[in-house]
Amino acid sequence: MFTQDLNTALVMSERLEFGMVAINDWMPVTAEAPFGGMKGSGIGRETGSEGLQEYLEQKAVYIGGVEV
């Protein structure tokens, strides 16, 4: 989307149903930001810190009976 109007930029960035919204920008892809789609474009994110988390599982470790 190409605009210099602040409100237009914010409203459009919120209302567009896309994983990446580029404002005055032609290359919304880079190692440090998450990349991936909404709706029919798929599931999951590559790159960015989310892109690393895609390949990790969370394990919750509970330790009970701790005497303080």
Add this chain to the structure above:
Amino acid sequence: MPETDFGAPQRRMLIGGEWVEARGGGTWELVDPGSEEVVETVPFGGAEDVVAAIDAAHAAFPGWAAKTAYERAAVLEKAAEWVTQRADDLALITTRESGKPLGDSKGEWLSAASYLRWFAGEGIRAYGRIVPPSAPKRRIWVVPQPIGVVGTITAWNFPVYNVVRTWAAALAAGNTVVGRPSEYTPRSAFLLGHALQEAGAPPGVINVVNGEPEPMGKAMLDDPRLRKIAFTGSVRVGKLLMDGASKTLTRLALELGGNAPVIVFPDAGDMARVARLAARFKVRNAGQVCIAPQRFLVHEAVADEFTGAVAQAMQGMKVGHGTEEGTMVGPLINARQRDRVEELVGATVAAGAKLAVGGKRPERKGYFFEPTVVTDVRPGMPLDAEEVFGPVMPVSSFGSVDEVVERANAYEAGLAAYVFTSDLNTALVMSERLEAGMVAINDWMPVTAEAPFGGVKGSGFGRETGQEGLHEYLDQKSVFIGGVQI
């Protein structure tokens, strides 16, 4: 014990703010599993009811998503208050559809309040982030946004908890919900919907339908407006949902079964106490718990002591209707479930294991099964390989850490695992090597609003509760802004 009558909200479906019958006129007789008596007739719908609920949820979504997180939190907080004030009346209704002891039902409603409150707070803190860009004249934001209409399909074992942990998270994040509880326990879900409506949730934000599982699940999968399904239930149904999800690329969070190992080391401390608690948590909800302590693997140095103490504790458990004073073990949900438990015990004993306690149905009305201990259980026997979902404790012994880790990780289930030890190194090594979403060390209840809950391997994917549980219901949007002049 007479029930407090909540009127239509305990016997109708909730669609678009209205309490309605099934569009096709179908009904279902709800049976109290502790007495086999019909306690209520509720609507039993199908695909058309789900579509109507999606219509309502889809229409309500933009308005709910546009509210501030603080406005949504206020609704959840009020619902928590509503539930807390009526916990005794709500508990009786839950007990008479699920069979669980009244105290457990009340505890479930009070925990529902805690989940509503926790997600009210967490929704307020659904932060995005700003990414330092690697290129000049550019800004990058990552903003979490609600997904849209979320469907929930939940199991009967926790009629309130299974429902609230998904609804509270989805609603706090700004989504709208179509809930499909188990047909065995719909009243608890209807009443949770009622609590949210009374707390000010606008019509259509929360919808609750009851009916035929397969057409309802299919209607959710087929409708592209319904973007995600959170499912709690069996591996079999979870896989069917995953097959069906390809049609409209429905996102899924699947909480499937478990088969939790419980590993007791000789340095676990007072063995009589460990055994007493083991028995108590084994029979919680008559063993119908996806994180139920299941495969007891006890070090050979303490196996006899543990088995003797646990057999004594299990023998003394009071079996009874959930409303009877002092009941520790209620019925199973239905005859089919009770028969399955009986078959698993029979097949394991036939394969060479020994029955130490129980093993039978008591002589009384209701779908009861005696608290049971089976010893000398070897790898691969039915009670080792399969989730029993009953008040049955299979026990076997082990010698080394490597041996017990191999046994613990042998199956596809990977939800919870329990370890009892006072040794730091054993605790750390086991917590790392066990293939489970939750590892409990000297702890019997690895489930709480503030920590993530969910499985690895065949136990599913996605996380409920905790920070992760909120983010299950948010999509990440990367916003790139170029050409910034400084």
